[in-house]
Amino acid sequence: MSMLRLMGLNHWNGMRCVMKKIIEAIAKNKLSRYSYSKISTYDDCHYKFKLKYIDRLKVEKLPIRALEKGKYIHKLIESYFTLRLLGDTINMKTVEEMSIEDYPHNFPEEVSRCISIFHSLINSDRFQKLFPVDVCVYPEVEMEIPDIAVAYIDAYVEVSSDNSVILYDWKTGKTTKYNGRQLAFYFLLLNHLRPEIKTVTIRYYLIEHDEILEHTIDENSDIVLETKGWIIKTLEEIDKDTLYTKNMNNCRFCEYKDYCQKETSEILREYHNKINKEKR
Structure with missing residues (x-):
């Protein structure tokens, strides 16, 4: 497994159109990068996109129990992998200290449950099978086009010798559904930057169910073609938008x-x- 920091200029025609639109949108709206969440935010509510990414309006977020609990569990796991990557001794006190920025201050009663879930997680046979101890994993991945950080993948990434890519992530909620459009977005960017990458697989560890969910897509998958069209259409709308209507x-x-x-x-x-x- 290796850190995925991909650079590349070769790309197929369909991807050239998508990336051109993304770069134009970045220049127009003065955004440093475009992520799946930014494009999705515009799709959900044009006005929220304007407030959040153009006006950069800061407001106090509504405390949501499930969201804060999920963020804290994610941070505990990320801290665990960071220690493992550095080869440091893993103890709970250090993991908690590294995770303090995402401490659920609004719901302190959830802390003990989060830590209990974390312990069960790292001791789960299925989780250990997904993330073997002898494998190095990296908590942040950036993909770049020269001078422009186009997007990022918030997941753990493995590039195999056959140029297939595996993304590893976990879900803290109860749902067993996966976001096909987000996976397709990742595939399009990876394939653009490394055209030899033809398949991308995502493996979710479902914490609430102690199960692994796996999906694989390639350039001919319907969701990839649909997502490519969605990206182009949405960025064209952003380019023309002056009203930013509310949903x-x-x-x-x-x-x-x-x-x-x-x-x-x-x-x-x-x-x-x-x-x-x-x-x-």
């Missing part, structure tokens, strides 16, 4: 919910004041 259906768990409601109230108040003045 009110996705407000419930949005961190900008209070800001948007306050802003809408002020706009309505100004509108009614204007109407009342005109009636006088």
